[in-house]
Amino acid sequence: MQVQVDLKSSRPAPASAVGGEQMSIIELAGRFGPATHVRHWEDVGLLDPPRTPAGRRRYDHAHVTRVAVILRAKQAGRCLDDIRDLIATPAGSARRSALRTHRDAIRARIATLQVAHDLLNCAVECGADDIAACPHFQRELAAAQPDPRRWDHH
Numbered sequence: 583m584q585v586q587v588d589l590k591s592s593r594p595a596p597a598s599a600v601g602g603e604q605m606s607i608i609e610l611a612g613r614f615g616p617a618t619h620v621r622h623w624e625d626v627g628l629l630d631p632p633r634t635p636a637g638r639r640r641y642d643h644a645h646v647t648r649v650a651v652i653l654r655a656k657q658a659g660r661c662l663d664d665i666r667d668l669i670a671t672p673a674g675s676a677r678r679s680a681l682r683t684h685r686d687a688i689r690a691r692i693a694t695l696q697v698a699h700d701l702l703n704c705a706v707e708c709g710a711d712d713i714a715a716c717p718h719f720q721r722e723l724a725a726a727q728p729d730p731r732r733w734d735h736h
Contacts, residue, residue, distance in 0.1 A: 602643040610641040614649055626662050628652055628669065658688060697726045 611618040623629045624639075629648060631639040648669075655665045664684075671677045701722055710716035 604640045604642055607639050607641065610645060610649065613646060614653060618649060618653070620649070623649075623652060623662070627666050628662065658684070659691070660684065701726055 607620050611620050620629065624631070629645060631641050631645060633639055651669075652662075652665055655668070656662075660668070668677065668680055671680050701719075704719050704722045705713045708716045708719055710719070713719050
């Protein structure tokens, strides 16, 4: 399944206008599992569903896409304020710039996690009784440390 993302901040058209199915909040949340906090996301301005004359919320495909975007952004480390700002950012160069900044931050996190993974892997696979005494682990640990000259305040 490929999800196409439309981050427009405007209110989605009613499902009848786009030929899509309308659903309740229970049905929308049910598509994504218990980690969906639809009402909270409405409270913070991430979702703005139309309501029936009786006041019930109605969701369509655009809302399904928006929830998928919110969940992916959260998985990528974005907070709700960042997600709301991204959704409100006009499409084009401003949005690409915001996405590029976040992508670069994720790359840095991945690099840090890779170093941690390599150290843990070395420790797990080491045959020494005391990992702190293992020369191979010590080399890996030293290689993972920041350059000590950067910390020299002289």
